[in-house]
Structures are given as C-alpha cells and as structure tokens.
Amino acid sequence: MSERDQSNDLSHLFTETVQETMDSSVYGAWRGIRDSGAVPLAFGFPYPDSFPNDKLVSAADSLFEIEGDRALQYAGGEYADALPELIVDQARDRGMDCTTDEIHLTNGATNAIDTVCQTFLDPGDTVIVEAPTFMGALRLFRNYGVDIDDVEMDEAGLDIEALAADLAVREAAGDPLPKLLYTIPNFHNPTGVTLTEERRERLIELAVRYDFLILADDPYGQLRYDGAEPLPIRALDETGRTIRVNTFSKTIAPGVRTGWIVAEESFVKQFDRINAGGEPSFTRGLITRYAEDGRLDRAIEELSAGYRKRRDRMLESLEERMPPGTTWSEPNGGFFVWVEFPDGVDAERMLSGAIDEGVTYLPGSFFYTTDTGTRNARLSFSHASPAEIDEGIAALAATVRAEISRAEADD
Ligand SMILES: Cc1ncc(COP(=O)(O)O)c(C=O)c1O
Structure with a gap:
C-alpha cells in the first residue's frame, strides 16, 4: 500500500454490513478461475454461439x-x-x-x-x-x-x-x-x-x-x-x-x-x-x-437442443473417465452437474491443480453457508463446446486420480 493509500483509508465509512462482508475470500478466487484459459466448466455462462x-x-x-x-x-x-x-x-x-x-x-x-x-x-x-x-x-x-x-x-x-x-x-x-x-x-x-x-x-x-x-x-x-x-x-x-x-x-x-x-x-x-x-x-x-x-419460443427450442448435446456429452464423459467412487447428478435441464468426489479429495484444494491440468470448476464449498461441500464441485456444461467438455472432464479425472494417490500416500 502506498503512503497515500494508507492515509486515505476511508473504509470505516462503509456501512457495518459492507465492513462485515467486504473481505469474502470467494470473490478473489473467482478471478483466477475466470482468466485461466482452461476449459471453462466453472461458470453458468451461455455458450457464445447461442447469442442471437x-x-x-x-x-x-x-x-x-x-x-x-x-x-x-x-x-x-x-x-x-x-x-x-x-x-x-x-x-x-x-x-x-x-x-x-x-x-x-x-x-x-x-x-x-x-x-x-x-x-x-x-x-x-x-x-x-x-x-x-x-x-x-x-x-x-x-x-x-x-x-x-x-x-x-x-x-x-x-x-x-x-x-x-x-x-x-x-x-x-x-x-x-x-x-x-x-x-x-x-x-x-x-x-x-x-x-x-x-x-x-x-x-x-x-x-x-x-x-x-x-x-x-x-x-x-x-x-x-x-x-x-x-x-x-x-x-x-x-x-x-x-x-x-x-x-x-x-x-x-x-x-x-x-x-x-x-x-x-x-x-x-x-x-x-x-x-x-x-x-x-x-x-x-x-x-x-x-x-x-x-x-x-423457437430460439428456446434451439438452445435446448444445444444444451442437451452438451449435457449428454458431459454425462457420457464423466461415466467414461471418472475414477470409481465419484458420483454426480443427472439433470433434466438447466446448466449444471453436481459431482461428489471420493473420500480424501478436497475440491477447493484440488482446484489449482485442475487449472494447471486444463479445466476449471467451482468447488462445492462456495455454495454453502457452513463448512461443507468440500468433496463436491459444480460443473457447468453451458459454456464450453461438447469437444471441450470431453477434454475438460479428462483433465478433471486426471486431477482427481492424482489427488487420490496423494491422499493415499499421506495416509
Ligand atoms: C439461480 C440463479 N438465479 C439468478 C441468476 C442470475 O440471473 P441474472 O443474470 O438474471 O441476474 C443465476 C445465474 O447466474 C442463477 O443461477
């Protein structure tokens, strides 16, 4: 912080609620995920070609x-x-x-x-x-x-x-x-x-x-x-x-x-x-x-066909590639699949390894008010193409396998 920044710290003027909530670590974490260049399975963004x-x-x-x-x-x-x-x-x-x-x-x-x-x-x-x-x-x-x-x-x-x-x-x-x-x-x-x-x-x-x-x-x-x-x-x-x-x-x-x-x-x-x-x-x-x-109405039909293809690809790819002990939801619509990893996998800790391997996701703990969801991740199939989704799930499976081996070695 420069001298000017220090002397000009006006944060005491924020409302009590802002002061209590301004340092949430989750928000900083987002930027690294968004700007990583890895296969984007983190955010519920519509796929670019879907825009009219x-x-x-x-x-x-x-x-x-x-x-x-x-x-x-x-x-x-x-x-x-x-x-x-x-x-x-x-x-x-x-x-x-x-x-x-x-x-x-x-x-x-x-x-x-x-x-x-x-x-x-x-x-x-x-x-x-x-x-x-x-x-x-x-x-x-x-x-x-x-x-x-x-x-x-x-x-x-x-x-x-x-x-x-x-x-x-x-x-x-x-x-x-x-x-x-x-x-x-x-x-x-x-x-x-x-x-x-x-x-x-x-x-x-x-x-x-x-x-x-x-x-x-x-x-x-x-x-x-x-x-x-x-x-x-x-x-x-x-x-x-x-x-x-x-x-x-x-x-x-x-x-x-x-x-x-x-x-x-x-x-x-x-x-x-x-x-x-x-x-x-x-x-x-x-x-x-x-x-x-x-x-x-016609656009929604077309969009649904585009998203259905992506959902199907994600579910097939998870089935084909994830290590035993991993489970996931099978949604009939929307953008998201919720994954639970095997024991010993901490999705938040694993995230930087996953980004290095070439995929992003959001750790499950981001979606709770309490300290839970550590073994969960939200995968969004809305943004990437079907081929990228497959690539992303391959990278995720490799990361999970490495995490399991690490956890076993630590035991
Ligand atoms: C459950 C839910 N509510 C609201 C929103 C945000 O919607 P909007 O972009 O219209 O603010 C989202 C999506 O990002 C969502 O998943």
Whole structure:
C-alpha cells in the first residue's frame, strides 16, 4: 500500500454490513478461475454461439423504424410497454395464470431478488435457503443483515420433511420463524435437481402454517431436455405468498440484463414504488420486438437442443473417465452437474491443480453457508463446446486420480 493509500483509508465509512462482508475470500478466487484459459466448466455462462446477435440487430433496426426517437425516450415506446404481456403469455404456457398487474420488470433475476430483499427483509430476520444454493443469492441476503439458515436437499430437491422438522423445533423453542424461504425449484443451481410437485405442495402448506414467503427463482425452467415440467409453485399457491423471479439471461443473453417478478398485485405496487432509476426501456422494447411471432419460443427450442448435446456429452464423459467412487447428478435441464468426489479429495484444494491440468470448476464449498461441500464441485456444461467438455472432464479425472494417490500416500 502506498503512503497515500494508507492515509486515505476511508473504509470505516462503509456501512457495518459492507465492513462485515467486504473481505469474502470467494470473490478473489473467482478471478483466477475466470482468466485461466482452461476449459471453462466453472461458470453458468451461455455458450457464445447461442447469442442471437444478428436477430437483435434486425430487431433494433425495425424498432427504430417503427418507433423512431420514442424507442430511446425515458418511457420507451409501445414495444417496451408490451413486454409484460409477453411475460404473461409465457407464464400461461407454463400453467400460471397471471395479469400484467402481477409483473414487475427488473434488471435480471439478481436485481429481482434484491428488490424482494429490499421490500421484505429487516436486519435480524431469518431467511432459509437450500443447502447448497446459488452463491449470488447468498451474497444478496448477507447484504441485508439477516440470519441465513439452510435445509439440506436430496435428488427430489429441498428436503421438505427436514424443513418441517426444523420449523417445528424453532416454534417449540420460541426461536424466530423465517420471513422468507429461497428456492430454485427447476434444475437447481448448483445441484441440477428439480423439486417434485408433491414437495411443492407441501412447501406451500408449511409456508401457510408458519407464515413465511416463498421466493422461487427459476432462470433455467424453460431449458428442459427430458421429462415433463411440474407446475410452478406460484401456480399451486392460492395464498399469494409465492414470489417468482425470472430472467432472460439464459434464454436470450445475460447482457440484456432484463428479468421480472411475478407476485401479488399489492407486492408489485411496492416493488414499483421502491424501484430506483427507472427501467432500460430501449432494451425492453428490443426484447419484445425480437421475441415477436414466436421467435423466442423457437430460439428456446434451439438452445435446448444445444444444451442437451452438451449435457449428454458431459454425462457420457464423466461415466467414461471418472475414477470409481465419484458420483454426480443427472439433470433434466438447466446448466449444471453436481459431482461428489471420493473420500480424501478436497475440491477447493484440488482446484489449482485442475487449472494447471486444463479445466476449471467451482468447488462445492462456495455454495454453502457452513463448512461443507468440500468433496463436491459444480460443473457447468453451458459454456464450453461438447469437444471441450470431453477434454475438460479428462483433465478433471486426471486431477482427481492424482489427488487420490496423494491422499493415499499421506495416509
Ligand atoms: C439461480 C440463479 N438465479 C439468478 C441468476 C442470475 O440471473 P441474472 O443474470 O438474471 O441476474 C443465476 C445465474 O447466474 C442463477 O443461477
């Protein structure tokens, strides 16, 4: 640190929450993974060819032809206004009846979760998350000074009976009950599993019984490669306590930074009220124009075919190459496979060796609030090509074998 830096240390002016959370080691670790040049199985990035560059250019051209300057004005033109209609139509196709009054537009799912946090969470409130869960959501919850508790998962999603037991214990002990439960019901990040419809119904019963909100985050639900979709929690919930969050990040591109919330009209009014900075109306108009005439539906079909190929390649390659004792999830959609390595393998410790060998992944421990997940890793099949995925899994298998030999030699 230079003298100037030292004398100018103004970090005491940060809020208490920022001071408490600013040194999280996980964030530094990301950069090394991202910039390594190894096969990228770490992040849930869509594969580059999936982006509809040309179609967005012609959508922008025609938007200007139709709307002229209005497309760039604060409020935008009629295409920007029509985006909630498009979202309502998509929701209906998935079994959810809603109106545009139940839609609040956001700058992606992350911003949507943040909006829900701003609206409902006070410091000291309890939030329940799945263990493991999306670390971006954990980071947001931490910003609100809440207590985060977790409930384990299995191959059918959140373990509802473990949740019921946890809630009963809290009630009996007079401990605080949760204000909100955060779940990723379809093709969960990081495990890839989907919450069964039976458990969705039971979750709603518990939310009513213990009076908490369900925040259902569903960025991957439309990217399904096998099987039928269970009804969305919000469609099953007649009490209005389910808030649904979604995004175009995975079905168009993360760079459009557009997502939405589906919730009770009375909630949406508050989301609209606290929303600072207005809306990127041009992007919204562009999305609506691009999606018109079934173009988005067709794009989602094509994307699903591209991702299915990648998922299949990853599962085949894992089967072929990983040492005995390694297990993994077999997702019906989404971006992620969750791997458990044999005893003695520490995925965080092994990461730099894996990068040297030519592959990146995210260690399982990044997705927990507690000290667990050391033998797990999240592999994303969304970003690399099928051939690169195979190469990456070969590099991972070699690294795991070396790690097992090292652990045996240490014994
Ligand atoms: C579960 C989950 N929620 C939210 C996001 C972020 O979505 P957005 O890019 O719309 O902020 C992601 C993806 O990265 C995710 O996996």
